Amino acid sequence: MxxxxxxxxxxxxxxxxxxxxxxxxxxxxxxxxxxxxxxxxxxxxxxxxxxxxxxxxxxxxxGEPVAYLIGKREFYSLDFTVTPEVLIPRPETELLVDLALAQFPLDLACKVLDLGTGSGAIALTIARHRPLAHITAVDVSAEAVAVARLNAAQLNVANVRIIEADWFEALGGERFDLIVSNPPYVAEGTAYLSRGDLRFEPRIALCAGGDGLDCIRSIIASVPGYLNDGGALLLEHGYDQAQTCRDLLSEAGFGGIFSCPDLAGIMRVSGGRLGVS
Ligand SMILES: C[S@@+](CC[C@H](N)C(=O)[O-])C[C@H]1O[C@@H](n2cnc3c(N)ncnc32)[C@H](O)[C@@H]1O
Structure with a gap:
């Protein structure tokens, strides 16, 4: 050669x-x-x-994603290990972290729950920026939990508890001040799934029923049982799901409901507060 x-x-x-x-x-x-x-x-x-x-x-x-080939992806200026068992953290998800950090100041020992943590991108980033917070991160995938725990160790994060569970099943009667989630929200069978990086990412991290809203519906319906009064929920969703998310939040008793666009101008995160009109 x-x-x-x-x-x-x-x-x-x-x-x-x-x-x-x-x-x-x-x-x-x-x-x-x-x-x-x-x-x-x-x-x-x-x-x-x-x-x-x-x-x-x-x-x-x-077609293999660069992140899987090199085994890492930068998110919120932190390096996360990623494997084909976890979603590759997206730049638009940084908006969810921005909004979460805006919910509580540095000196407050807030209780936060991240549902569907994957690589741990959201939970561990919040933990790094809010060292006093007590964060619980849940994922149903054992492989994702292993990756998130590895990232917690590599990023020197000690204030996150990472649990393998189906959404709320392991939480008993525990309540939180803030619940965040970037759940699967892609509609099964959409052409989008056969393009780019998505072809290589785990289906369990992407798909949520015929209209992509199964996980969002199930999370919003259960969340009131796990939020303190006045607590907030922030959800990432698909480009055309903001109105449905706001309707679901309203039906579940949330107030102060809003949607926020990402840098591309697409409504990407919706949220609200429990017990606020
Ligand atoms: C879109 S990925 C988000 C990963 C990570 N939070 C991020 O933003 O990069 C959704 C995650 O939800 C997890 N998940 C899917 N169904 C779940 C369930 N029933 N309970 C808990 N986690 C679930 C998947 O394993 C996946 O890691």
Missing amino acids: LPITILEALHQARQDIDDIDARMLLQDVLSVNGAYLIAHSGQELTPGQVKSFRLLAMRRAQ
Whole structure:
């Protein structure tokens, strides 16, 4: 194999994959950052590095998400380990975290529940920004719970309890000040599922019945039994689900109901407060 430089390797990979993806894969192979690739573009790669990079580029060209290929994804400026058993944290979910952090100040020992924690992205990010909070994170997937626990250890987070359970089943009569969730909300059978990263993500993290609202309906119906009076619920949902979420919240006795758009202008999070008119 003829020696090739960083620049040449990137150039070759760009025939089949995006430049940004190629850079992320090569950074991972070399264990360097983006600035290094630019500053050392003339550096020759070893045959082993070229082989590893070409294999990753080939898998990417076949559709595998970069996050699964390199085993991590940045969320709210924190690095999360991700495996094909968990949803890849999305930038739009940062809105849910922004809204959650706005609910309570740094010096309040608030009780928070994250339903369907996956990699732990939401619960662990809130925990890092609110060290006094007592956070419970639940997921029905044993594999997701293992990934979330690994992330808790890697991010040095001690104020999160991670439980394997079906939504509220393990919580007894416990009540919380804030409940957050990015539940599965994609309609089964939609064409969207056969595109991009979604093809490789766990169906249990994505799909929620014929209209995508099964989990949202079930969570909103149960939440009043687990929220303190005046407590808040924040739910991420699909682009066309905001009105239904607001209706469901109203039927369940919530007040101060709102929906909030993400950076793309799509209504992405809805919420309300219990016992507030
Ligand atoms: C859309 S993913 C969200 C993952 C993570 N919170 C995030 O925002 O990246 C939904 C999560 O809900 C979990 N889930 C699905 N059904 C559940 C259930 N009945 N009880 C608890 N968790 C469930 C899935 O395993 C998945 O991890």
